[in-house]
Amino acid sequence: MKLYLKFFAINLKSQMQYKATFLLNIFARVVMSFATVAGVWFMFMRFNEVEGFTLNQVLLCTAIIMMSFSLTEVFARGFDVFPRLLGNGQFDRFLVRPRNIIFQVLASQMEFARLGIFIQAAFVFIYAIPRSGVVWTRDKILTLFLMIICGSLVFFGLYLVYASFAFFTVEGLEFMNILIYGGREFGRYPFSIYGKGILKFLTYIVPLALFQYYPLLYLLDIKQNAFYMLLPPLSMLFLLPSYAFFRIGLRRYKSTGS
Amino acid sequence: MITLSNINKTFKVAKRQAGFGRAVKALFSREHELVRALTDVSFRIGDGEMVGYIGPNGAGKSTTIKIMCGILTPESGACEIDGRTPWKERVAHVREIGVVFGQRSQLWWDVPVVDSFELIRDIYKVDEKLYKRNLDELAALLDLGELMKTPARSLSLGQRMRCEIAASLLHSPKTLFLDEPTIGLDAVSKIAVRQFIKKLNAEHGTTVILTTHDMQDIEALTERILLIGKGRILLDGSLEELKKRSSERKTLVVEYKGAAPEICFGMAVREDKDGRLVISLDPSILSVSDAITSLAAGAEITDVSVSGVTAEEMVASLYKEYRI
Numbered sequence: 001m002k003l004y005l006k007f008f009a010i011n012l013k014s015q016m017q018y019k020a021t022f023l024l025n026i027f028a029r030v031v032m033s034f035a036t037v038a039g040v041w042f043m044f045m046r047f048n049e050v051e052g053f054t055l056n057q058v059l060l061c062t063a064i065i066m067m068s069f070s071l072t073e074v075f076a077r078g079f080d081v082f083p084r085l086l087g088n089g090q091f092d093r094f095l096v097r098p099r100n101i102i103f104q105v106l107a108s109q110m111e112f113a114r115l116g117i118f119i120q121a122a123f124v125f126i127y128a129i130p131r132s133g134v135v136w137t138r139d140k141i142l143t144l145f146l147m148i149i150c151g152s153l154v155f156f157g158l159y160l161v162y163a164s165f166a167f168f169t170v171e172g173l174e175f176m177n178i179l180i181y182g183g184r185e186f187g188r189y190p191f192s193i194y195g196k197g198i199l200k201f202l203t204y205i206v207p208l209a210l211f212q213y214y215p216l217l218y219l220l221d222i223k224q225n226a227f228y229m230l231l232p233p234l235s236m237l238f239l240l241p242s243y244a245f246f247r248i249g250l251r252r253y254k255s256t257g258s
Numbered sequence: 259m260i261t262l263s264n265i266n267k268t269f270k271v272a273k274r275q276a277g278f279g280r281a282v283k284a285l286f287s288r289e290h291e292l293v294r295a296l297t298d299v300s301f302r303i304g305d306g307e308m309v310g311y312i313g314p315n316g317a318g319k320s321t322t323i324k325i326m327c328g329i330l331t332p333e334s335g336a337c338e339i340d341g342r343t344p345w346k347e348r349v350a351h352v353r354e355i356g357v358v359f360g361q362r363s364q365l366w367w368d369v370p371v372v373d374s375f376e377l378i379r380d381i382y383k384v385d386e387k388l389y390k391r392n393l394d395e396l397a398a399l400l401d402l403g404e405l406m407k408t409p410a411r412s413l414s415l416g417q418r419m420r421c422e423i424a425a426s427l428l429h430s431p432k433t434l435f436l437d438e439p440t441i442g443l444d445a446v447s448k449i450a451v452r453q454f455i456k457k458l459n460a461e462h463g464t465t466v467i468l469t470t471h472d473m474q475d476i477e478a479l480t481e482r483i484l485l486i487g488k489g490r491i492l493l494d495g496s497l498e499e500l501k502k503r504s505s506e507r508k509t510l511v512v513e514y515k516g517a518a519p520e521i522c523f524g525m526a527v528r529e530d531k532d533g534r535l536v537i538s539l540d541p542s543i544l545s546v547s548d549a550i551t552s553l554a555a556g557a558e559i560t561d562v563s564v565s566g567v568t569a570e571e572m573v574a575s576l577y578k579e580y581r582i
Contacts, residue, residue, distance in 0.1 A: 003380050003381065006376075006377055006380050007377065010366055010369055010374075010377055013368075013373065014366060014367070014368040014369055015368075017368045017369075017409070088362070089359065089361075090362070092324070092329050092359070092362075093357075093359075093362070093364050095348070096327050096328065096329065096355070096357045097381055097382075098348075098349045098350075098381070098382060099349070099381055251331075254329065254331045254345060255330070255331050255333075256269060
């Protein structure tokens with residue numbers, strides 16, 4: 001952990017070398033992600049509700065997915081640019097250092113400019129939380145935190161799978177982008193609006209709905225069963241196969257070197 | 259102690275074919291071609307040895323280095339470095355080695371070099387006292403001084419290489435792998451790097467394994483050479499032995515005025531142009547001094563130079579001999 005903080009410091013220092021660029025980058029991210037929010041807004045100018053959800057309820061959902069994804073983008077940047085790490089030999093350097101590989105990939109790159117999306121999400125929360133009609137009990141605040149943190153970890157799991165694919169091929173990585181960026185874009189709305197099939201896929205295969213749709217129902221008092229509160233932590237099970245897959249990819253890399 | 263025995267490594271290379279139809283087909287099934295990278299590679303390197311690992315591009319040098327560093331796993335064969343198998347005990351093994359990849363940096367680009375050093379210290383958990391001692395010594399020997407306060411991105415290649423080497427030695431490794439450490443450096447930096455490596459080996463007894471295409475590196479640094487070609491170890495011996503083996507001939511360059519000097523037995527003219535004569539000489543037939551005397555007897559000679567076989571020529575002739 002101490003070492004992670006030192007990496008954190010050196011990453012921050014590197015990016016602070018160009019302060020104006022850094023601040024502009026953050027600003028650009030705030031503006032860009034505003035388009036995401038505006039998209040939801042425009043939709044509700046035509047329709048008053050989507051599948052029974054009001055604008056403010058959907059905005060809550062949007063903010064949750066944006067915030068959790070932005071955390072992943074900031075802290076798991078190394079996996080986002082993983083094919084590049086393999087290509088330029090930086091990954092080989094990790095292999096000759098006496099530390100855990102995943103730790104090194106995480107620590108080597110942090111993209112603080114992506115905090116712009118985090119900031120935008122915070123604005124949306126400020127707007128939507130009082131208007132969403134949720135009665136904020138202690139359990140619900142806890143649920144909200146779990147949704148964001150666990151969501152971020154599930155996205156991290158997707159990044160791990162993406163990186164594992166990169167060990168095998170340079171092609172076909174776009175398929176993973178559908179899940180990762182598609183998950184982010186479609187996740188602005190509760191996943192139920194896309195139909196049963198997709199909801200099932202996002203519940204049992206890639207558990208994005210476990211930290212987004214189901215606990216949202218709990219927040220909105222549509223479901224009152226406390227079990228829905230525990231679904232976000234359950235979604236973290238996704239990390240197990242992701243990790244296993246990464247190990248397989250790593251073993252293959254060590255036997256082919258490319 | 260480094261021992262490699264019968265290391266074999268084959269790479270599967272996907273065959274790529276032109277044409278859209280074939281590209282689509284390749285998505286589902288791909289034809290593979292097996293390329294033998296290493297065949298029965300065996301050698302043994304004792305503690306404190308300095309070994310030059312040479313061979314043409316694509317001969318398997320990097321693959322061998324990667325196996326010894328624990329980056330690659332071979333198909334068969336054993337590799338033991340200080341009692342450990344690199345790819346089985348990666349973490350324990352890499353603590354004891356330093357690696358310099360000449361073409362890749364391990365320094366953080368945008369921060370002062372000393373910040374990178376401190377992070378490396380923490381990665382390797384180097385004790386503060388030892389770190390200070392190593393850093394002082396490395397800074398003095400490699401003349402780092404002011405460089406350490408500079409971000410890596412604004413260093414010249416030679417300056418950066420000195421910092422890279424220092425970065426690889428902060429944890430006092432027992433073995434140092436240098437993959438083309440002098441590539442792209444100017445003459446002064448090359449000499450500085452060579453002197454440092456020599457000193458490191460002499461004073462700390464660090465085992466050094468060096469790959470290079472620069473034969474002056476080999477000449478200046480290593481006593482022992484391993485030659486690899488097409489994935490096989492072809493030669494293992496001292497530089498002197500190899501030189502003797504490849505050729506005993508010497509080259510004489512003579513500059514003269516007026517009529518060309520007379521050539522006698524044991525000499526072969528390679529070039530004769532504008533008063534400059536290049537002669538290849540076999541010293542077992544005619545000694546160098548006799549050759550010069552006989553040349554000088556018949557013509558006015560303004561300059562003479564004698565040279566043996568350079569390492570460069572020797573290696574070129576070796577490559578030729580083994581057809582690699």
